[in-house]
Ligand code: GLV
């Protein structure tokens with residue numbers, strides 16, 4: 001509740017876009033709190049923050065947990081930060097009882113998980129995992145044309161450490177589910193076995209600006225009308241693959257909007273997801289076919305640039321098993337679940353053993369200011385996170 005005041009909105013949500021001054025404030029808050037809990041801090045060139053509590057054997061790679069502190073423009077109090085604060089609470093709890101782990105424990109804040117201001121999402125865990133290089137990440141621009149690398153420097157969080165220098169043995173991420181399944185099943189813990197795939201596109205549709213009063217309907221090359229057809233095509237394609245397929249157009253921009261000009265140039269984003277790679281590939285094909293057909297029929301120049309593909313994935317069976325065992329040991333109801341959202345854990349899973357813990361959120365609503373999770377569920381999730389992390393950090397081949 002304290003950090004939710006940093007960027008708090010009148011409707012009770014949080015608007016804390018990545019690499020804004022509000023992001024700086026919450027990062028400063030996190031670093032102060034982690035230092036007060038005895039952690040050492042390091043920051044890499046992507047602004048990822050690593051807070052480490054030493055173990056008995058500091059030659060072992062830390063067992064890490066964490067998530068992200070940035071939010072969507074209509075964000076809530078839980079998406080992301082729950083996983084960071086649970087890590088902090090884990091460390092405070094170990095301090096309170098004087099508990100030493102074999103391997104060090106680390107809490108991480110990954111920069112720009114949301115991908116709202118700078119696409120794609122999870123870009124910094126992506127650099128950590130080798131999916132993107134640093135120059136690509138620095139060169140991402142927001143709507144005003146500001147580069148990610150400059151925004152990072154502007155808030156004082158372009159760190160010195162090369163990305164990847166901070167070794168991580170394994171990674172656990174606690175997050176709200178962001179969907180309706182756990183609540184509907186009255187289950188407290190989601191044991192996340194994997195995540196669905198995502199494809200993001202920047203689509204451009206170009207027609208011709210012309211006078212709204214004098215251009216006969218038959219002579220128009222209206223880019224926005226073409227975009228409207230594509231939006232409905234994305235909805236139809238996703239519905240045909242649903243459940244579990246989903247498709248969204250979240251941004252539409254007319255280049256030079258004016259009430260009495262037929263729109264000549266429109267840019268829109270498409271987000272399509274499915275847990276099966278072949279089904280997602282079929283959605284990709286159908287969307288491109290629909291776009292080409294719209295362009296030909298309406299004399300519009302069209303282009304779909306796929307700017308991001310995050311493939312469907314499975315988390316590490318051993319780490320997933322530790323999450324399940326921790327839920328069982330706590331006597332908590334649990335079920336296996338596949339993540340509909342993207343998470344930093346998805347990139348980390350490519351390079352190190354990784355798992356996630358989900359807790360329910362009210363009405364399954366997220367990326368919305370009313371997003372809410374019960375304290376009891378957050379506490380249960382934090383306990384499961386702690387026991388999974390401890391089991392890993394004390395295992396003979398810890399890391
Ligand atoms: C991240 O929030 C996503 O879009 O899944």
Ligand code: MN
Pocket residue numbers: 068079080113175343
């Ligand atoms: Mn998140």
Ligand code: MN
Pocket residue numbers: 072079114367
């Ligand atoms: Mn999110």
